[in-house]
Amino acid sequence: MDLAFGNVRSCIVHQFERVVDLTEDEVNLLMTLENNEREFQAGEELTRKGKYNNYFYTLQSGLACAIKTLADGQRQVLDIFLPGQIIGLQEIGLKNSFTEFRALTRLKAHPFPKQSLMKIFEQSPKLAKIFFTIMAREQAMLIERIVNISRRNAPERLAHFLVEMKMRLGSCACDFHLPINQSLIGDTLGISSVHVSRTLKHLRDLGLIDNKQGHIVINDLDGLIKLSSFDSGYLETSPEWK
Incomplete structure (x- = not known):
């Protein structure tokens, strides 16, 4: 990617x-x-x-x-x-x-x-099967997003979101460009843009990330994963179903 x-x-x-x-x-x-x-x-x-x-x-x-x-x-x-x-x-x-x-x-x-x-x-039929496999993955992502919004606090939500975006981008490095503003991140996570700003600062103060003008640097990936209880299983796609 x-x-x-x-x-x-x-x-x-x-x-x-x-x-x-x-x-x-x-x-x-x-x-x-x-x-x-x-x-x-x-x-x-x-x-x-x-x-x-x-x-x-x-x-x-x-x-x-x-x-x-x-x-x-x-x-x-x-x-x-x-x-x-x-x-x-x-x-x-x-x-x-x-x-x-x-x-x-x-x-x-x-x-x-x-x-x-x-x-x-x-x-x-093989391609049809993969279409449904990809749809199932997107359904799993939506379910995880519901859990993230409803059961995690703001730092946990944002940490989970950042780890997910890194995984979905396929980035081997712990830095990537994310050209979306804080208002849109807030509408994704169910918090205000002001709260997004405060939460980004909180994650920076913890030494977990740095961010500037849409560029995200993850300083402590394990720390973000632990904070958000991130489990990558919902992003893993396999056509091997019966």
């Missing part, structure tokens, strides 16, 4: 090859879903809540998120999408979009109609 959120050679192929080796025919079949590249500016909607949506998106570069906005204007960030992810899979059975998908940075994505998945499923 490119830590600068740049291009991967094929969004879906990159994602699937992290799970299992693919044949040339399987790669070519997946790449038929990436024939319509579009650019979105930071803040631009990919889909709007409540509107009919017949498309998934494969994220080629940049960052996006899924947002649920309440009637009083409060919002909850449900997911942050990284290059290589497929946006919208969790809404596969819904006619209208249940959440809003929005670009966090300038990004490139490939929209493809949901019906295109039928061709994949019909021609390759």
